[in-house]
Amino acid sequence: MAFIAAVSKRSSNVRGIKRPSTPYLLLIPGLSWLAMFFIFPLITLAGTSTQTTPAGGDTGTYVQTFRFANYIDAFSGAREQFLRSIVYALIATLLALAISYPLAYAIAFKSGKWKNLLLVLVVAPFFTSFLLRTIAWKQILGNEGPVVTVLRTLHILGPETGLTASAFAVVTGMTYNFLPFMTLPLYASLERIDPRTLEAASDLYANGITTFRKVTFPLSLPGVVAGTLLTFIPAAGDYINATLLGNPKTKMIGNVIESRFFEIVDYPTAAALSFMLMAAILILVMVYVRRAGTDELV
Amino acid sequence: MKRWLSKNLIKIYAFAAFVYLFIPIAYTMAFSFNNAGKSNLTWRGFTLKNWQNPCGAPEVCSALGNSLKIGFIATLIATALGTMIAFALGRHRFRGRSTVNLLIFLPMATPEIVLGASLLAMFLNLGINPGFWPTVIAHVMFCISFVVVTVKARIASLDPKLEEAAMDLYATEVETFRRVTLPLVMPGIFGAALLAFSLSFDDFIITNFNSGTLTTFPKFVYISSARGIPAQANVIGSSMFLIALAIVLVGQFVSSRKKRV
Numbered sequence: 001m002a003f004i005a006a007v008s009k010r011s012s013n014v015r016g017i018k019r020p021s022t023p024y025l026l027l028i029p030g031l032s033w034l035a036m037f038f039i040f041p042l043i044t045l046a047g048t049s050t051q052t053t054p055a056g057g058d059t060g061t062y063v064q065t066f067r068f069a070n071y072i073d074a075f076s077g078a079r080e081q082f083l084r085s086i087v088y089a090l091i092a093t094l095l096a097l098a099i100s101y102p103l104a105y106a107i108a109f110k111s112g113k114w115k116n117l118l119l120v121l122v123v124a125p126f127f128t129s130f131l132l133r134t135i136a137w138k139q140i141l142g143n144e145g146p147v148v149t150v151l152r153t154l155h156i157l158g159p160e161t162g163l164t165a166s167a168f169a170v171v172t173g174m175t176y177n178f179l180p181f182m183t184l185p186l187y188a189s190l191e192r193i194d195p196r197t198l199e200a201a202s203d204l205y206a207n208g209i210t211t212f213r214k215v216t217f218p219l220s221l222p223g224v225v226a227g228t229l230l231t232f233i234p235a236a237g238d239y240i241n242a243t244l245l246g247n248p249k250t251k252m253i254g255n256v257i258e259s260r261f262f263e264i265v266d267y268p269t270a271a272a273l274s275f276m277l278m279a280a281i282l283i284l285v286m287v288y289v290r291r292a293g294t295d296e297l298v
Numbered sequence: 299m300k301r302w303l304s305k306n307l308i309k310i311y312a313f314a315a316f317v318y319l320f321i322p323i324a325y326t327m328a329f330s331f332n333n334a335g336k337s338n339l340t341w342r343g344f345t346l347k348n349w350q351n352p353c354g355a356p357e358v359c360s361a362l363g364n365s366l367k368i369g370f371i372a373t374l375i376a377t378a379l380g381t382m383i384a385f386a387l388g389r390h391r392f393r394g395r396s397t398v399n400l401l402i403f404l405p406m407a408t409p410e411i412v413l414g415a416s417l418l419a420m421f422l423n424l425g426i427n428p429g430f431w432p433t434v435i436a437h438v439m440f441c442i443s444f445v446v447v448t449v450k451a452r453i454a455s456l457d458p459k460l461e462e463a464a465m466d467l468y469a470t471e472v473e474t475f476r477r478v479t480l481p482l483v484m485p486g487i488f489g490a491a492l493l494a495f496s497l498s499f500d501d502f503i504i505t506n507f508n509s510g511t512l513t514t515f516p517k518f519v520y521i522s523s524a525r526g527i528p529a530q531a532n533v534i535g536s537s538m539f540l541i542a543l544a545i546v547l548v549g550q551f552v553s554s555r556k557k558r559v
Binding site for chain 1: 311315319321378380383386392401402404406410438442502519523532535538550554
């Protein structure tokens with residue numbers, strides 16, 4: 001086996017050496033697209049973030065003055081929404097993990113021949129529009145919807161209190177909308193676990209809980225890391241749930257950036273906030289990946 | 299009873315999770331049959347008229363048409379570009395590999411609002427008005443990474459011995475690629491295209507920044523949400539769901555049939 005692997009490695013090496021320009025030719029079109037429409041715009045945005053309106057200039061006209069204090073002004077104007085975005089995204093990510101882990105576990109280990117069908121069903125809600133699903137939640141949690149009706153008859157909710165236009169509704173919507181991003185990576189890492197390792201654990205007198213804590217969960221960590229990142233990142237930048245399910249007190253950083261861009265035409269502040277959001281996410285992600293990668297979690 | 303419960307707890311939980319996943323879909327579908335006037339927020343009785351006349355609401359079908367057009371063009375370009383990158387990463391050794399991997403990962407780690415805002419800032423700086431083509435460009439940009447990841451996973455799962463066997467049988471490199479590698483990778487490419495299309499079709503945030511006055515289907519839903527979404531939007535949402543589900547299920551059926559043969 002090792003011999004075959006060595007040979008096949010060498011032969012693929014040979015293929016690579018034969019025409020060393022092939023990979024670059026394959027890369028050029030796609031990478032140029034990303035350079036032109038992802039990297040270059042980010043550089044433009046960096047430039048915009050330090051611009052100011054010239055004295056006596058119209059609103060919406062900006063010149064480059066390298067005013068880095070724009071960042072401080074932007075942050076102090078939106079500190080509340082910034083923190084709220086991070087907190088909401090964290091709660092939604094944890095809820096999604098709590099819902100998805102058992103689901104992914106059941107599909108990976110307990111579904112038998114239904115595995116593929118169940119996987120399709122996890123992705124299926126993706127295929128109706130994101131906005132229609134969010135509006136459906138508005139109806140479900142609305143004052144005439146089933147949840148409020150049941151809670152009101154049980155006297156858990158007062159006759160005047162509702163569930164929509166609240167932080168609760170925003171987090172519910174976020175949790176729901178990014179759920180497949182959590183379930184799929186979790187499933188992928190759980191499915192890869194060799195069932196014999198679990199048998200070995202029980203042969204060594206580990207009970208179900210110990211097996212899960214010491215074997216299954218540590219082996220599924222790559223999926224946990226990937227899933228939480230894929231949920232947290234879009235959730236932190238989202239403003240649809242906050243707009244459709246929230247109230248003015250649940251506005252997130254995305255709402256601020258959007259309104260700075262389109263309503264106030266304050267491009268520098270919008271650009272500075274975008275950069276701070278990206279930086280905050282990248283720092284959190286790096287700290288998290290490092291911790292999950294090196295520290296023993298269990 | 300208690301033993302049965304603890305044995306099946308995880309299955310019950312998974313069932314509950316599926317119910318949770320499908321409640322909003324059921325709602326969307328149910329309200330496509332609602333005899334609604336202008337606003338489709340409360341139930342006013344069963345009707346088939348929305349399904350008989352899906353374009354009945356003003357602008358809903360032109361918005362759908364724009365979304366389909368943008369989706370098809372963006373999917374074609376992104377799938378082609380992304381597949382090429384996936385082959386370079388999966389089948390070749392070259393310098394600068396980790397930089398390429400980083401460049402593929404970064405767009406997926408960037409919040410959509412930053413992607414949308416930065417592209418709009420660039421288009422405005424260059425004096426390009428937002429609209430149809432800027433939207434296509436934006437969609438291709440965020441779809442490429444997802445295509446690369448999907449196709450690369452498929453290439454990595456291939457058995458290199460199959461290609462070696464072809465070469466041993468005196469197939470040239472081009473023949474091996476065309477008759478062995480490409481057919482084996484094809485399901486991955488198809489899956490990536492489906493993913494790219496659904497990402498593009500469903501995108502709102504980046505589209506909202508770069509489409510100007512052009513209305514796409516998600517944008518139509520968003521704009522009309524303030525004054526009431528017509529039931530026709532639910533008809534279109536429900537049909538897209540059923541079509542996509544049918545495509546995936548047929549694909550699964552075909553591939554399981556092939557395996558048996």
